[in-house]
Amino acid sequence: MSAVDFMGVSPLLLLVGAGLALMLVDAFSAERSELALVTAASLFAGAALAGSMLVSGELPAAPELVTRYLAADRLGLLFDVVICVGGGLSALLAGGYLREHGLERGEFYVLLIFTAFGAMVLARAVDLLSIFLGLETMSLGAYALVAYRRTSARAVEGAVKYFLLGSFAAAILLFGSALLYGATGHTDLAGIREVVAAGDADPILAVLALVMLLVGLAFKVGAVPFHMWVPDSYEGAVTPVTTFMSVAVKAAAVAVLIRVLVGAFGDEASMSLYTGWTPVIFLLSIATMVYGNLAALAQSSVKRMLAYSSVAHAGYILVGIAAAHEVGAFAVSAVLFYVAAYTVSNVLAFGSLILMGSKGKEAVSYDDLAGAGRRHPMAAFPFVIGVLSLLGMPPTAGFFGKYYVFSAAVQAGGPMVWLAVLGVLASGVGAYYYLKVIVYLYMREPEEGQAIAVPMQSIYVVAALVLSAYYVVKMGIMPGRYLDWAVSAASSFMS
Amino acid sequence: MGVGTYLALAAVLFGIGAAGFLTRRNMLIQLMSIELMLNSVNVVLLAFNRVHSANHEGQVFAFFVIAVAAAEAAVGLAILVAYYRIKKTIDTDDARLLKY
Numbered sequence: 001m002s003a004v005d006f007m008g009v010s011p012l013l014l015l016v017g018a019g020l021a022l023m024l025v026d027a028f029s030a031e032r033s034e035l036a037l038v039t040a041a042s043l044f045a046g047a048a049l050a051g052s053m054l055v056s057g058e059l060p061a062a063p064e065l066v067t068r069y070l071a072a073d074r075l076g077l078l079f080d081v082v083i084c085v086g087g088g089l090s091a092l093l094a095g096g097y098l099r100e101h102g103l104e105r106g107e108f109y110v111l112l113i114f115t116a117f118g119a120m121v122l123a124r125a126v127d128l129l130s131i132f133l134g135l136e137t138m139s140l141g142a143y144a145l146v147a148y149r150r151t152s153a154r155a156v157e158g159a160v161k162y163f164l165l166g167s168f169a170a171a172i173l174l175f176g177s178a179l180l181y182g183a184t185g186h187t188d189l190a191g192i193r194e195v196v197a198a199g200d201a202d203p204i205l206a207v208l209a210l211v212m213l214l215v216g217l218a219f220k221v222g223a224v225p226f227h228m229w230v231p232d233s234y235e236g237a238v239t240p241v242t243t244f245m246s247v248a249v250k251a252a253a254v255a256v257l258i259r260v261l262v263g264a265f266g267d268e269a270s271m272s273l274y275t276g277w278t279p280v281i282f283l284l285s286i287a288t289m290v291y292g293n294l295a296a297l298a299q300s301s302v303k304r305m306l307a308y309s310s311v312a313h314a315g316y317i318l319v320g321i322a323a324a325h326e327v328g329a330f331a332v333s334a335v336l337f338y339v340a341a342y343t344v345s346n347v348l349a350f351g352s353l354i355l356m357g358s359k360g361k362e363a364v365s366y367d368d369l370a371g372a373g374r375r376h377p378m379a380a381f382p383f384v385i386g387v388l389s390l391l392g393m394p395p396t397a398g399f400f401g402k403y404y405v406f407s408a409a410v411q412a413g414g415p416m417v418w419l420a421v422l423g424v425l426a427s428g429v430g431a432y433y434y435l436k437v438i439v440y441l442y443m444r445e446p447e448e449g450q451a452i453a454v455p456m457q458s459i460y461v462v463a464a465l466v467l468s469a470y471y472v473v474k475m476g477i478m479p480g481r482y483l484d485w486a487v488s489a490a491s492s493f494m495s
Numbered sequence: 496m497g498v499g500t501y502l503a504l505a506a507v508l509f510g511i512g513a514a515g516f517l518t519r520r521n522m523l524i525q526l527m528s529i530e531l532m533l534n535s536v537n538v539v540l541l542a543f544n545r546v547h548s549a550n551h552e553g554q555v556f557a558f559f560v561i562a563v564a565a566a567e568a569a570v571g572l573a574i575l576v577a578y579y580r581i582k583k584t585i586d587t588d589d590a591r592l593l594k595y
Binding site: 128153172 | 509513516532533536556563574578
């Protein structure tokens, strides 16, 4: 067995190596070493490695012993790219933010890399065992990252809530996995699919198992009514961690949702419009879109508004998954494109929020942003692109993300058309709170004597913003290439 | 005894854990409830391993669950300690700094 045999999982190995090396470097290096840069470089290298394998025709090989648990398919490679890019950009943001606020410690970057590794394992997991291990590797890192600023009451409270609810959901998911193993006699998703499709699975156990798996996964995606942890932990965590959670952790959860629902339960009967899992996702999606958007309306903190907006975006993603019963490959590719577009847009929005504040003068509420667009036009401009993309305005990535997801729902026909209509209406509601950011930036002046946010100076944050803005605009003007990747990943997964 | 007996035991354990998590307001007890739920999963896995005994996937799975439960308790207790240092209490009703 040579090293070439492991090419299929090389991005994972790269990250493990980088994480271990970083721990050593951190132990022996002096202060102010460029750990953020090393972390971002390792994550971008992982993205480049996965991306190069994705665009080349041949799929890389991996030993059967590995692929039994971790897929080395195009879907996995695509999520590698998304998670590594999201993680790398978050590491750059952290490099600026943590230093500005005097919080920089080496363990942050180690945790970031290992959490990204867990997310990639989860996105590739094709066995109940590796789903559980990936989920926990990712979540334990994420709990610790939320609690990172451990002297802040808000951070620790957010972490406590996230940890308690997260492990409760993980326990439910695990019980579901155990029941599914009992119902089918398999822990691998392919074997489960065979048994379920043949109708040999114990029906009561299988349905119970699917419900419990769905609860656990809906929690991780942040779908209503399992979203309670999202605003609290997103608000409590330092902003680079919020960014990372809203992109990488969410992307991995979407990946495993696709693998379980469309993969293991992808047969005709399980996906059926009225008796399968489709109506459940349908309802979850409605609740998530409506609640996420309405709750975001009521926020006075921009960070918390973006947290609720990420709940709303989970709803749009679920629209695509609900449409998979009719237009399988297209719906999945729309979801993949959406996740990629959402990743760069969200990094841009959160990154701009980071850039707008400096030590002691953090930008949190709308009022903090008042007039900042006129005082600091260069710093405010990326914020405008970010919120427009989250809103779904052309020519940004967010527009095509929403367009593909909703057109998948329309093509699926039947009640799914109403889901698309509702999605468009919900996005209309979203216009209010996204445009409110722009209104405050450019058309309001701070009140007399009010503390104003002062933008920070950081080459790292600027680099992350330039990179994400570039891809937001590029995916909005020339989405073709990215959609091709999403389609090839989805169709190779479905066949 | 058949598999059903073990499953019933597991369901009861899981129910006690879930009820404890949802009703108790002490975070340490909630953490213990979660551990109880994880252990009920082990009972399910071992019971089903008797039915599908070809390759003992269930037993292997249970080992991983035990290991992960320990890691989870370590991280969870660390977060609880950090919380207690700030708040001097571990009652969930007092955790209301962040809302709406």
